[in-house]
Amino acid sequence: MTISNEAPAGIVTVELEPLREEKKKIFEDILQYFETHQRGYIKVPTGWGKTFLSKHIMKKYYDEGKLVLFLVSKNNPLLSQTYYDRKKNQPLFPNSALLSSEQKGDRNELAAALKAFEQGKGEGFVLFASLQTVLGKQGSEIKDLILEYTDLAIVDEIHNFINNRGNDFLNDLGERTKILGMTATPFQGVVGNVKFVDEIAGDMREVYAKTLPECILDEELAPLKYTIAESSEDIFEIFDFEKGLDELDKQDLFLDCSTADKLKKVIRRTQLAKDVYDSMVKHRKVKTLVFCAPVRKRVYGAGASGEEINAFHAKLTASVFNGEISVPELEKDPDPVLPVEFDNYTPEGEFKDTAFMTSELPKEEQSALLTAFREIGKPPSVLCTVGMLIEGFDFPGLEALVLLRPTLSMRLFEQQVGRVTRLSPVSGKQKGSIFEISDNIDSLYQRFGEGVFNGEKVDQVQMLQPEIRLEELFSEGDAARAIAEGKIEINKVDFSAPKGTGKERQIREVPVRLPPTAIRAKYFSRLLSLTEEKDIGAFEREKRELMRASLRFRVRELRDAEEFLELSAKINKLKREAYEDRRLGDVSRQHKPKVFIEIEWLLKLQALNSLKYDGSHLSPPEKNRILKILGFDPDFRKIDSNRLKCLKSGSAQKTIPDLVKVLGFVSRLSSSDTYQFLDKKKKEQWKREFLPAVYWGFCFLDDSPELRELFESTEWDRRVKNIIRQK
Structure with missing residues (x-):
């Protein structure tokens, strides 16, 4: 714990760089909101400057002689970054304290300072604290004083406070305390089991929000290029599905490296990431972060006496990127043993060009590694990690990101993307680049059959598809305009060489279209096929999941409408066949055709809705042509009557x-x-x-x-x- 009370007699002005005009307006709106409300939160992308805005709000309350609590869940680096004025190498607020796991100090001293503040009521006081230290065994008196005296609590990454001890602590704060939450992702959990920030309390409301596309268009964040490289691997063979589709209830899948064959597949997949990096990033010599996947089981042929290796994939990836593992040689070996000792240093004691960051490294080494990584033009150029650095890692110079870990959490995905969207005048970064290695997920439908209908598994399976995740990421704000203006670019790459030519592999980039209607239609058809094959029951699960999937579709152009038409024709055919299916029992004969009827009309209704509300970029003739393709009168003026027709026909x-x-x-x-x-x-x-x-x-x-x-x-x-x- 660090306490600063260096203020000389009289009023000490805390100096902050001025807010830009837009943020001045947001600042005033937040202050006005708290004149009549107790709780609220702002939702802005990582790198927008929410911490900087919060310092101005702290200063406002501090200057009024009030107690401000800046609270995080467990991110100590963020605490110290906010507490200190790095330019002056001193605390930002003269009358303040830092309380974290690394700054424990004398709790009695802090308690005395808080009591003195309350009795004096002159100059303000700012306490920067982590939740763990406030709720720790030695912090009971401090907790009680905070609950009694705090005028404003600013909670960073407030999504970490949903339905847990942090939530309880916020609800224990009295009516005197205003609570301002800040987040880039106001939710927690995997698809199908998501908790939202407004569940913290009934009066928690969104005060201000700005989307990633809007920030990119307004040049508050860097343009973004997202590149998908499809591996030839079956996701079922790469990742551990020991518990079947229940593995999708977590935010990450675990790699399976337990056999020689599986280890080779993982190394091949990792080599693809290196090929992408070598071809599209390495020549620019930019700082690159690689997010690797966790490994649950022991690794075949590695580790002393078969022991588990901490953050194995991060270490493996660093070795592959450094050229220390020869993939062709390993492919020939039926019993491969990894020919490396995982090490971050060259024989001369310098960092290698690619290094790994793990929790087992000493704190001093972690600090030295991050310091070196932040130095533009010096090694390491690439840093590999599993779960570290996803939140709270502030490095605007980071230009490229490689994703080797599929995630079921949109919050985690948005946090990962946010690592490369910060602007950096120092590094000269023109855009943030993200490269994702994706796997074939078709086998999940084949292997688990109608089991995909259980417990939200449909959405979870499809979240493994990058295009689906990207559509979710850009579902708010004017993403279409950002894409049209080249501020957001999404491509797939093909690294295959022309066979028999002897030529080197050429990179071929193909633009990815959002919404990914063709991909959604492909998986929707799989769900229809699974429903068609079933011949017992009332088809309740299937109906709900097909309805959910129907509302994911969007019509942005003629091709989308044509995909809708094909799906509609397929559903109509299945409906007719269901009426004539003699295998069906009485219950199924009653319900199965009705399921297809309802899905067909809900799908058409969603097409009409997206045309009405998201079709402003289309001309009237284009809209009328889409209506004709969908089987309606080609007159956009009748769209509302057609929407009601869908309701009457299907509901x-x-x-x-x-x-x-x-x-x-x-x-x-x-x-x-x-x-x-x-x-x-x-x-x-x-x-x-x-x-x-x-x-x-x-x-x-x-x-x-x-x-x-x-x-x-x-x-x-x-x-x-x-x-x-x-x-």
């Missing part, structure tokens, strides 16, 4: 008032207080009869104030919230 509720009535019932039943007391029969009825109305209702939010009020209610249970917010 159990035929009018918007019917939807309002049913969804009001859903809202009451879905609250946690009510749902837990429903018997099994009632829960099944809720899922079968009422939950589908959520999808239809979502399509008519802008047509009914009553529906919008229901959907914006904080009473919805998370089962429904995940439908609403992940649409």
